[in-house]
Amino acid sequence: MASLAPQARDGxxxxxxxxxxxxxARLQRQSGLTDTERxxxxxxxxxxxxxxxxxxxxxxxxxxDSCCAxxxxxxxxxxxxxxxxxxxLAIHMKGDLVDLQNAGLGTVDYGVQALTxxxxxxxxxxxxxxxxxxxxxxxxxxxxxxxxxASITREWLMNLGRRNAYQRISHLLCELAVRENHAxxxxxxxxxxxxxxxxxxxxxxxxxxxxxxxxxxxxxxGFIRVAAQRMSIVDWPALVAAADFDRxxxxxxxxxxxxxx
Amino acid sequence: MASLAPQARDGxxxxxxxxxxxxxARLQRQSGLTDTERxxxxxxxxxxxxxxxxxxxxxxxxxxDSCCAxxxxxxxxxxxxxxxxxxxLAIHMKGDLVDLQNAGLGTVDYGVQALTxxxxxxxxxxxxxxxxxxxxxxxxxxxxxxxxxASITREWLMNLGRRNAYQRISHLLCELAVRENHAxxxxxxxxxxxxxxxxxxxxxxxxxxxxxxxxxxxxxxGFIRVAAQRMSIVDWPALVAAADFDRxxxxxxxxxxxxxx
DNA sequence: CGCCGGTTTGAGTCCATTCAAGAGGAGTGG
DNA sequence: CCACTCCTCTTGAATGGACTCAAACCGGCG
Numbered sequence: 001m002a003s004l005a006p007q008a009r010d011g012x013x014x015x016x017x018x019x020x021x022x023x024x025a026r027l028q029r030q031s032g033l034t035d036t037e038r039x040x041x042x043x044x045x046x047x048x049x050x051x052x053x054x055x056x057x058x059x060x061x062x063x064x065d066s067c068c069a070x071x072x073x074x075x076x077x078x079x080x081x082x083x084x085x086x087x088x089l090a091i092h093m094k095g096d097l098v099d100l101q102n103a104g105l106g107t108v109d110y111g112v113q114a115l116t117x118x119x120x121x122x123x124x125x126x127x128x129x130x131x132x133x134x135x136x137x138x139x140x141x142x143x144x145x146x147x148x149x150a151s152i153t154r155e156w157l158m159n160l161g162r163r164n165a166y167q168r169i170s171h172l173l174c175e176l177a178v179r180e181n182h183a184x185x186x187x188x189x190x191x192x193x194x195x196x197x198x199x200x201x202x203x204x205x206x207x208x209x210x211x212x213x214x215x216x217x218x219x220x221x222g223f224i225r226v227a228a229q230r231m232s233i234v235d236w237p238a239l240v241a242a243a244d245f246d247r248x249x250x251x252x253x254x255x256x257x258x259x260x261x
Numbered sequence: 262m263a264s265l266a267p268q269a270r271d272g273x274x275x276x277x278x279x280x281x282x283x284x285x286a287r288l289q290r291q292s293g294l295t296d297t298e299r300x301x302x303x304x305x306x307x308x309x310x311x312x313x314x315x316x317x318x319x320x321x322x323x324x325x326d327s328c329c330a331x332x333x334x335x336x337x338x339x340x341x342x343x344x345x346x347x348x349x350l351a352i353h354m355k356g357d358l359v360d361l362q363n364a365g366l367g368t369v370d371y372g373v374q375a376l377t378x379x380x381x382x383x384x385x386x387x388x389x390x391x392x393x394x395x396x397x398x399x400x401x402x403x404x405x406x407x408x409x410x411a412s413i414t415r416e417w418l419m420n421l422g423r424r425n426a427y428q429r430i431s432h433l434l435c436e437l438a439v440r441e442n443h444a445x446x447x448x449x450x451x452x453x454x455x456x457x458x459x460x461x462x463x464x465x466x467x468x469x470x471x472x473x474x475x476x477x478x479x480x481x482x483g484f485i486r487v488a489a490q491r492m493s494i495v496d497w498p499a500l501v502a503a504a505d506f507d508r509x510x511x512x513x514x515x516x517x518x519x520x521x522x
Numbered sequence: 523c524g525c526c527g528g529t530t531t532g533a534g535t536c537c538a539t540t541c542a543a544g545a546g547g548a549g550t551g552g
Numbered sequence: 553c554c555a556c557t558c559c560t561c562t563t564g565a566a567t568g569g570a571c572t573c574a575a576a577c578c579g580g581c582g
Contacts, residue, residue, distance in 0.1 A: 132401070139401070208529085246343075459561095
């Protein structure tokens with residue numbers, strides 16, 4: 001019953017974005033930009049493509065001279081241990097710059113994989129750096145983005161280090177709900193959970209079996225309701241409390257408050 | 262026997278740095294800077310102080326208009342769950358900018374505590390931002406620093422998510438050894454482990470008791486040797502293999518190779 | 523209709539935790 | 553100089569949360 005991601009056969013999901021608007025909107029929200037700066041960003045050369053679920057947007061270790069932005073769909077950063085155990089390091093959605101590290105350092109030490117079908121834009125690294133050098137505010141915006149990204153990673157570290165399975169999973173769900181809300185992705189109290197239980201395990205450092213049992217408990221206790229690929233949170237305050245969730249680490253500008261449903 | 266940090270009563274440790282040289286050296290190594298840029302950084306207004314072991318360099322949540330650089334000694338970033346469980350998020354040493362987030366976002370969502378007596382420099386946030394706006398290369402250097410910081414956090418995430426106690430602890434030790442080597446802090450194959458076993462637990466998401474048993478095993482197996490606050494690695498390649506350690510994530514410029522002893 | 527990816531369920535095991543107590547070294551005060 | 557305290561490390565025994573292995577189920581798809 002109630003599968004989380006019963007083959008993300010999309011269709012409705014098939015994305016069509018044709019400009020960097022989503023990215024600019026994101027930077028705008030985080031850092032504020034003048035019209036000049038927005039236009040400069042929108043004028044960046046970018047190569048748009050659609051990538052199927054399961055394929056990679058960015059290959060680990062592979063040197064590239066471009067930097068990838070996510071315009072629609074969901075993706076995840078991940079890396080594996082020598083023994084082949086995979087850890088998901090971040091989840092990305094519309095508007096995210098998935099490999100800013102690439103722009104800054106020239107290498108990525110992680111891969112980025114499509115969780116659903118996605119539209120992406122590849123921006124030449126040089127063009128981005130040039131823009132940053134010319135517009136201090138854009139440099140600052142990119143820096144800010146990297147700092148927020150790091151803040152989220154730290155919270156995940158807390159999650160793995162100090163919380164049990166139940167808390168880890170509910171924390172992840174809270175984060176997804178709030179972030180999707182912020183990116184205007186959720187409708188009527190539903191939000192996407194574009195992950196299989198196996199993948200939730202790869203986020204939370206648990207096995208798929210244990211994820212399954214834990215989610216069942218959450219359902220049984222009436223915290224959440226699950227429907228194909230989507231989820232709704234029945235008792236937001238209770239889930240937030242159980243998860244020890246405090247959205248401050250997301251550094252979203254004030255304005256939206258409380259329940260993301 | 263063989264305590265790891267039997268009261269870091271310092272003395273020999275008491276630091277005296279009077280300039281931002283250590284910080285500039287670090288940025289130089291990572292990003293390269295012209296003489297003009299170096300001079301500009303060194304000319305930054307900065308307030309230097311010594312802070313005792315256990316005291317805080319940066320208070321969680323507290324708004325400040327300055328940004329803290331570590332000139333000598335060791336410190337750690339940390340945050341606690343609602344239930345009061347503490348997680349250490351990063352370990353800092355000579356030359357590290359411990360709250361770049363403060364400069365970029367204007368808030369920190371973590372505290373920074375001295376692990377030994379430390380010398381720090383507080384740099385007015387505005388002065389730093391002004392410099393970054395004037396010198397694109399400095400902006401880029403700060404950005405790069407934030408990216409490397411994030412890369413380390415991601416590796417820690419891997420560590421907690423996918424490795425067992427033995428691997429987590431040895432991975433931490435490998436990282437300390439390599440980073441101290443890079444910051445020219447270790448002598449004759451010894452390196453500082455400025456953490457109590459309790460604190461190692463707070464880094465690795467383990468209890469002090471289990472850390473103790475695991476370290477004893479590592480000693481018994483002849484991988485490491487422990488002496489008050491310092492440690493030496495007997496069989497570096499073996500430890501690296503056991504820890505699944507790959508220094509790439511530290512993004513240290515090429516040059517130094519292999520064993521940090 | 524059979525295959526495939528994902529979810530569900532069961533039973534047994536183990537790594538790490540919890541609780542508790544002792545031991546050792548370093549500083550402190552009488 | 554000794555008693556006292558604090559902090560850290562050490563050890564033991566019992567418990568439990570999460571894992572492993574394995575099999576069954578389920579819906580969609582070719």
